[in-house]
Amino acid sequence: MTSIDMVQAQASAFRATFDSLKAEIGRVFVGHSALVDHLLVCFFCQGHALIEGPPGLGKTLLIKTLSDAADLRFARVQCTPDLMPADVTGTNILVDTPGGQREFVFQRGPIFANIVLADEINRATPRTQAAFLEAMQERRVTVFGVTHPLDVPFSVFATQNPIEMEGTYPLPEAQLDRFFFKLNVPVPDLADMAEIMARTTGDQQTRVNRAVDLDTVRSMLGLIRQVRIADETMRLVLTLVRATHPDVEDALPEVKQYVRYGASPRAAQAIILAAKAFALVDGRYHVAAEDVRRVAVPALNHRLILNFHGEMERITATSIVDRVLAARGHA
Amino acid sequence: MNDPSAAILTTVARCRMRMQLVAVARRAGITIPLAIVAVELFAVTSAAVSGQLVAIAGGALALAVAIAALPSILRVPSIRTSAAAIDTRLRLQDRTVTAVQMLDDADPMARLVVRDAAKRLSSVSPGRVFPFELPVHFSAALAGTLGATVLFVVMTAIRGQAGAPPNGSDGIRSAGAAQSGRIGKPPSNAQVAEGAAPAAVAAQPKASSQTPAAREDTPIGRESAKNEPAEQTPGRSGSTPRAVDADRSAPARDVGAAAGARDSGRGATGFAERTAAAAGGVSGTIDPNPADATRRAARAAAPAGAVYRDQYRIASGRAQSAVAQERLPARLRTYVKRYFVAIHP
Numbered sequence: 001m002t003s004i005d006m007v008q009a010q011a012s013a014f015r016a017t018f019d020s021l022k023a024e025i026g027r028v029f030v031g032h033s034a035l036v037d038h039l040l041v042c043f044f045c046q047g048h049a050l051i052e053g054p055p056g057l058g059k060t061l062l063i064k065t066l067s068d069a070a071d072l073r074f075a076r077v078q079c080t081p082d083l084m085p086a087d088v089t090g091t092n093i094l095v096d097t098p099g100g101q102r103e104f105v106f107q108r109g110p111i112f113a114n115i116v117l118a119d120e121i122n123r124a125t126p127r128t129q130a131a132f133l134e135a136m137q138e139r140r141v142t143v144f145g146v147t148h149p150l151d152v153p154f155s156v157f158a159t160q161n162p163i164e165m166e167g168t169y170p171l172p173e174a175q176l177d178r179f180f181f182k183l184n185v186p187v188p189d190l191a192d193m194a195e196i197m198a199r200t201t202g203d204q205q206t207r208v209n210r211a212v213d214l215d216t217v218r219s220m221l222g223l224i225r226q227v228r229i230a231d232e233t234m235r236l237v238l239t240l241v242r243a244t245h246p247d248v249e250d251a252l253p254e255v256k257q258y259v260r261y262g263a264s265p266r267a268a269q270a271i272i273l274a275a276k277a278f279a280l281v282d283g284r285y286h287v288a289a290e291d292v293r294r295v296a297v298p299a300l301n302h303r304l305i306l307n308f309h310g311e312m313e314r315i316t317a318t319s320i321v322d323r324v325l326a327a328r329g330h331a
Numbered sequence: 332m333n334d335p336s337a338a339i340l341t342t343v344a345r346c347r348m349r350m351q352l353v354a355v356a357r358r359a360g361i362t363i364p365l366a367i368v369a370v371e372l373f374a375v376t377s378a379a380v381s382g383q384l385v386a387i388a389g390g391a392l393a394l395a396v397a398i399a400a401l402p403s404i405l406r407v408p409s410i411r412t413s414a415a416a417i418d419t420r421l422r423l424q425d426r427t428v429t430a431v432q433m434l435d436d437a438d439p440m441a442r443l444v445v446r447d448a449a450k451r452l453s454s455v456s457p458g459r460v461f462p463f464e465l466p467v468h469f470s471a472a473l474a475g476t477l478g479a480t481v482l483f484v485v486m487t488a489i490r491g492q493a494g495a496p497p498n499g500s501d502g503i504r505s506a507g508a509a510q511s512g513r514i515g516k517p518p519s520n521a522q523v524a525e526g527a528a529p530a531a532v533a534a535q536p537k538a539s540s541q542t543p544a545a546r547e548d549t550p551i552g553r554e555s556a557k558n559e560p561a562e563q564t565p566g567r568s569g570s571t572p573r574a575v576d577a578d579r580s581a582p583a584r585d586v587g588a589a590a591g592a593r594d595s596g597r598g599a600t601g602f603a604e605r606t607a608a609a610a611g612g613v614s615g616t617i618d619p620n621p622a623d624a625t626r627r628a629a630r631a632a633a634p635a636g637a638v639y640r641d642q643y644r645i646a647s648g649r650a651q652s653a654v655a656q657e658r659l660p661a662r663l664r665t666y667v668k669r670y671f672v673a674i675h676p
Contacts, residue, residue: 002439003439004439004442004443004446006439007439007440007443008443011443226438226439226440227440228429228433228436228438228440228441228444229429230425230428230429230432231432232411232415232425232428233425233429282424284424284426284447285440285443285444285447286425286426286429286430286444287425287429288424288425288426289424289425290424
């Protein structure tokens with residue numbers, strides 16, 4: 001088998017894995033196909049996602065189902081104001097050795113899982129939130145001067161409730177930027193709601209089957225980065241990200257009026273990686289402008305910081321991104 | 332084709348050529364109507380004859396095509412641009428443009444990109460991808476051209492009906508002058524041609540007593556002098572129209588004026604003056620050999636086109652019937668005859 005045939009086979013396997021994972025998740029989590037797509041892409045790109053939605057929409061269930069279907073180690077951290085960084089990262093504890101002596105042994109925290117669900121992350125204090133920073137960005141944890149690498153794959157899926165703002169600590173911009181995607185979970189429509197009721201109030205429990213093993217997942221992670229992107233498409237991504245900055249000359253009037261800070265280069269990285277993953281899912285070996293359009297909103301909407309005027313006008317970052325896309329003919 | 336890279340390059344190059352051709356055709360859809368309008372304007376406002384007009388029209392069309400082709404010649408789209416256009420047209424999701432960038436890349440993923448694009452482009456026909464399209468403002472250009480052409484045809488028809496030479500505004504002005512001729516004055520050459528002479532001649536006091544043969548053969552100067560006593564009586568009675576007085580006082584000059592002096596005053600140029608000279612001369616002097624003068628004028632001025640011949644035939648027929656039905660003074664009858672001799676094609 002030539003290298004070309006091998007890559008082709010890997011791409012086909014990726015597509016099959018993606019579809020089987022999506023199907024397994026769909027057995028438990030009803031509706032929101034685009035949300036599931038974005039979550040899977042984020043996972044395969046080894047990104048972290050901030051999932052926002054009102055309570056009771058299945059955010060936690062979605063993440064748990066993903067870890068079950070992919071045979072991943074799952075950890076859940078329920079964030080509260082008294083949650084300490086050591087509760088996340090782990091700490092050294094004094095243990096008795098068989099030789100009758102005592103020594104400090106590092107006790108791993110929940111961050112050492114493949115998928116970490118940080119539930120209601122905006123309820124944790126900034127200090128605890130910062131504990132996630134190194135793990136999310138560097139994929140390692142340093143405790144008492146000792147660095148501990150995290151497993152591969154590793155993704156943090158944090159949820160936050162947009163309704164209850166009292167007693168919360170909104171995530172700082174630097175931490176928001178570390179999230180690959182911000183995904184909004186909308187209220188399901190009537191048909192989806194009826195299906196949820198049928199599944200959850202009956203006497204039969206739906207069990208999630210393992211769709212893929214950990215090694216297969218690991219082998220696929222590198223494939224996404226091999227997907228090619230043309231200069232024209234790359235330029236589209238870069239101009240799109242630059243257009244979110246109000247101090248750029250050709251910025252839209254809406255951007256100049258309502259945006260305080262635009263998206264960082266990390267946003268462009270997220271867009272390109274996610275677009276590559278979607279290209280593979282669609283059976284292509286290169287990124288198309290459609291892929292960019294598909295991932296632009298979840299990659300950009302949490303990276304745009306609106307100014308006071310924008311917040312007063314109830315302008316959303318999503319609407320700004322939509323206008324920027326429309327201005328470039330990609331609405 | 333075995334080599335996917337070569338297949339892609341070939342297809343893109345063919346599509347690029349087709350794109351240029353389509354662009355030229357689209358631009359020509361605007362420039363050619365403009366050229367047609369320009370030629371028509373030129374034909375209306377200038378004194379060019381049909382042969383010259385054909386040459387000018389050919390040149391204008393060639394220039395229009397050259398102008399349409401010039402941008403495509405000067406700005407040849409790059410292979411990448413052409414590939415992007417193909418992707419847009421065929422909705423290939425940037426396959427071609429990505430493959431063109433990776434033609435020389437040995438990476439397995441790049442080879443897959445090229446292979447995938449070559450497969451998609453294998454059945455592409457440039458003619459189907461880039462069909463000929465109408466330019467954006469083609470309907471406006473077409474409507475304008477049609478309007479201008481209709482106007483041109485109408486103006487040409489009016490000019491032809493006036494019997495004037497096809498040298499543009501002169502003939503048209505002559506026709507206008509003929510139609511606005513006042514009753515009581517001798518009819519102008521155009522009036523005679525249009526059959527308007529009876530109206531003007533109706534104001535003449537009485538017919539000559541000469542026989543038709545004598546009237547037609549008598550030269551103008553002598554005829555006027557001979558008829559003068561007979562025609563003076565009604566004029567002295569005070570009821571004679573002004574034209575009759577004018578005829579009595581300077582017949583040759585008036586004949587000349589009728590033939591061309593009035594036209595000259597309204598902007599008419601050489602043709603009317605030459606015709607007037609053939610008929611008697613604007614200076615009032617009598618040509619010693621009117622037949623020679625007529626021939627000279629005919630040679631100098633009368634066009635020889637087929638349209639003109641047809642118009643001449645119609646107008647001369649009308650004039651002859653008018654002369655046969657109306658009782659005209661011999662002088663005017665001769666004048667009509669000489670006029671048609673003068674403008675004979």
